[in-house]
Structure formats: structure tokens, C-alpha cells
Amino acid sequence: MNTNQKPISExxxxxxxxxxxxxxxxxxKGYEDQLNKGAKMLVSMAGAMSTAEIGKIFAEVIRRDMVHIISCTGANLEEDIMNLVAHSHYKRIPNYRDLTPTxxxxxxxxxxxxVTDTCIPEEEAFRKLQKHIYKIWKDAEENEERLFPHDFMYRLLLSGVLEQYYEIDVKNSWMYAAAQKNLPMxxxxxxxxxxxxxxxxxVIKGELKASTMKSGIEYMTYLANWYQTNSDDGIGFFQIGGGIAGDFPICVVPMLYxxxxxxxxxxxxxxxxxxxxxxxYxxxxxxxxxxxxxxxxxxIDTPKFIIESDATIVAPLIFAYLLNM
Known part of the structure; x- marks a missing residue:
């Protein structure tokens, strides 16, 4: 049990x-036990957790070194940054179940x-980022650099070029917290x-080369190297949602074995x-x-848990417990 507990944990x-x-x-408690014994933790994130503003708590989990590598969808990667620069333009639609095709x-x-009850503003979010990320892609290509998608996003955030657009406190951006630590992803x-x-x-227009962006196979070899280097005390797997964000990284173990x-x-x-x-079935x-x-x-003896519920409810509560909130 945690000591000096706070209201949520209690x-x-x-x-x-x-x-x-x-x-x-x-x-x-199992997650906490892993950290206490020196194990590393992979967090995989699917769905629309960034649009659900998981960064308000997940950023602190990152800052406190409670996650050591992240696997996430491209949508979660970008949507955290979109929320950072276009938050006031998001529109919530509580009655989304009543919407007609019209x-x-x-x-x-x-x-x-x-995205369910929340609308992402295309012009203020996607297009605001596009001109800046294109320059970073193009500069890398001209310098004959090849990077992973998250490396480009880290470079974008750490360049400071987006600071003029910030609409929320940057401490609530999990991507910014990850960029500061250069967290593996x-x-x-x-x-x-x-x-x-x-x-x-x-690429289709001939303005960039596909090879400038590192591929999924390169992500798998990167993950394999990371796993081999960091598995001495164990590596846990905390999966938010299903899909490729979880399916891809969990396969690294049988691949190696x-x-x-x-x-x-x-x-x-x-x-x-x-x-x-x-x-x-x-x-x-x-x-x-x-x-x-x-x-x-x-x-056989791996601690195993499955929580059949809404990740936007469950994940913040587990993170709050880990943070002793």
C-alpha cells in the first residue's frame, strides 16, 4: 500500500x-510493484487518448520516470500537439448520438x-502544424538525415516554433514531456x-522522398535492440486500448525468442x-x-490483468494511484 496517500488513492x-x-x-498495484523492483514499463496507447487530454496526467507519469518507452498510434502522437496549439477551437458535442448524416x-x-463527442478543428490544428513540420522534414532531407516520425515531432516541439500558438499549459502535453526526456517511442x-x-x-508530389521517414521495420529493429538492452530487471506492458499500438510491440518478444x-x-x-x-471468438x-x-x-507466472471498461476513465485513475494523488 502507498504511504502518505492522497484522496484518489485512498x-x-x-x-x-x-x-x-x-x-x-x-x-x-502490479504496475507499482514493477517499478519498485526496478523493472521498466512500456505503455501502449490506442484510441483517441490524446484528444481525451490524457496529457494532463500522463505527462507527469513521464516526468517521474514511471514509463520508459511508449508505443502509440500516429493519431495520438499528433493529436496531443494539436490540442496544445488549437485547444480553444475544439468543439464538444454532448448530443453526438443524435446527429444525423446531414x-x-x-x-x-x-x-x-x-471523435465521438469532440471535434478537432482542421484548419487551426492540422494546417497550423503542416507548414512547420514540412520545413523540418525538408531540412532533414537536404541534410541527408533519416528519422522516425516521433523524432520529427520531438524536433518540432523542442525548436520552440510552436510556442506562439500554445493554448494550454505546456506541462499538460505528454508529447512535450516525452520530447524533453527524448523518451524512446x-x-x-x-x-x-x-x-x-x-x-x-x-512524396506523391515529388517534394519529399519516402526514405526520409524511417519505416515500421526499422521501428521493430529499434524496439528489439531496446528490449535486449533494458530487460535485465524485467519490462512490463501496460496497454491502453487495442489495435496496432499494442499488437506491434508485444510481438518483439516472440520475434527475439x-x-x-x-x-x-x-x-x-x-x-x-x-x-x-x-x-x-x-x-x-x-x-x-x-x-x-x-x-x-x-x-505462466507473468502478472496479468484485464480491465473491461472505458480507458478514458480507467487510465487516469491508475496513473493517479501511481502518482499517489
Whole structure:
């Protein structure tokens, strides 16, 4: 149990005793145990967590060295920065369930791209960043540099060129916190993000070379090297949502063990998934953790947790527990 607890941690200890609530608390304690024994932690982030402003708490988790590598979608990578520079232009639509196709079309015409109840303003968010990130891409290409997508974003944030646009406190940007620490990151499938689409458009127009951007295979080899270097005391896997952000990095262990025949490779030392995808037939995101044993990802004794709930509720509570809030 934490010492010198604060209200949120005390509330969880008192009331989160059964079912998904108990799983949440058990997973938080398991995460804390991993850190206490010196293990590293990978956090994978899918969905629209950046648009849900997870940075308000996740940035502090990063600053306190409670996460050591991140795997996230290209959307989460860019949407944290978009929120940083265009927050006042976001539009919330509480009655989103009542929208008709005509209502949705009108949002499109207004340049508002909807994510459930929140609309991202295209002009103020995407286009505001585009001219600056293009210059960074182009400068790198002219200098014969090749970087990962997150490296370019780090360079963009640390250059200071976006400071003129800040609309929230920068301490609430998890990407800025990660950039300051040069936190290791993998961004599988980056090409399907808005910035990935924009980069592809420049390649099609002949203004940039595809080779300027490092690829997914290079991300996997980067992750393999990182895993081998950092696994002496264990590496845990904390998965927010499903999809490629989790599927991609968890496979590094069976790749090392089976494909490279490095049989001394340790399994992930902790596993937790927050998901609203309940156990079902053939659904990877709905697979219970034990299924991962058969794929060479988790060991028999790996602490395993699954919390079937809304990640925008669960993840902040677990992070609050870790931060002793």
C-alpha cells in the first residue's frame, strides 16, 4: 500500500474492491510493484487518448520516470500537439448520438473532424502544424538525415516554433514531456495518421522522398535492440486500448525468442490491458491474457490483468494511484 496517500488513492483502496474496479486497483498495484523492483514499463496507447487530454496526467507519469518507452498510434502522437496549439477551437458535442448524416456533413463543411463527442478543428490544428513540420522534414532531407516520425515531432516541439500558438499549459502535453526526456517511442502504422497522409502527399508530389521517414521495420529493429538492452530487471506492458499500438510491440518478444532464436529472451514481466472489447471468438483485442502465453509473449507466472471498461476513465485513475494523488 502507498504511504502518505492522497484522496484518489485512498478512494480506490476503500471502494474499488470487486469486479472491474478490483481489477483496476490490482493492476495499479502490479504496475507499482514493477517499478519498485526496478523493472521498466512500456505503455501502449490506442484510441483517441490524446484528444481525451490524457496529457494532463500522463505527462507527469513521464516526468517521474514511471514509463520508459511508449508505443502509440500516429493519431495520438499528433493529436496531443494539436490540442496544445488549437485547444480553444475544439468543439464538444454532448448530443453526438443524435446527429444525423446531414449534421455530420455540416461538421465536415465547417472543418470539424469528429471523435465521438469532440471535434478537432482542421484548419487551426492540422494546417497550423503542416507548414512547420514540412520545413523540418525538408531540412532533414537536404541534410541527408533519416528519422522516425516521433523524432520529427520531438524536433518540432523542442525548436520552440510552436510556442506562439500554445493554448494550454505546456506541462499538460505528454508529447512535450516525452520530447524533453527524448523518451524512446515506437509509432507503428504512422502512415495512416493525418501527418502520415500529409507526408505521403508530399512524396506523391515529388517534394519529399519516402526514405526520409524511417519505416515500421526499422521501428521493430529499434524496439528489439531496446528490449535486449533494458530487460535485465524485467519490462512490463501496460496497454491502453487495442489495435496496432499494442499488437506491434508485444510481438518483439516472440520475434527475439523464436525468429532470432535468442532463447534467453525474458517474457514481458507484467501485462495489463484496458479495453472495452469483451472476450469474444476470434477478436484479438478481446483475447484474455492467458492466450498470449501460447504465442510466446507472456510467461505462466507473468502478472496479468484485464480491465473491461472505458480507458478514458480507467487510465487516469491508475496513473493517479501511481502518482499517489
Amino acid at each position: 478512494f480506490l483502496e476503500k471502494h474499488f474492491l470487486h469486479f472491474n474496479a478490483a481489477s483496476l486497483l490490482d493492476a495499479a 449534421d455530420e456533413w455540416e461538421l465536415l463543411l465547417k472543418g470539424l473532424n469528429r 515506437v509509432v507503428p502504422g504512422w502512415e495512416d495518421s493525418t501527418m502520415g497522409n500529409i507526408f505521403a502527399s508530399y 523464436q525468429d532470432l532464436e535468442q532463447t534467453e529472451t525474458p517474457f514481458w514481466s507484467y501485462f495489463c490491458q484496458i479495453s472495452d472489447s469483451t472476450t469474444s 476470434g477478436s484479438y483485442s478481446g483475447a484474455v491474457p492467458n492466450e498470449k502465453i501460447t504465442w510466446g509473449k507472456l510467461d
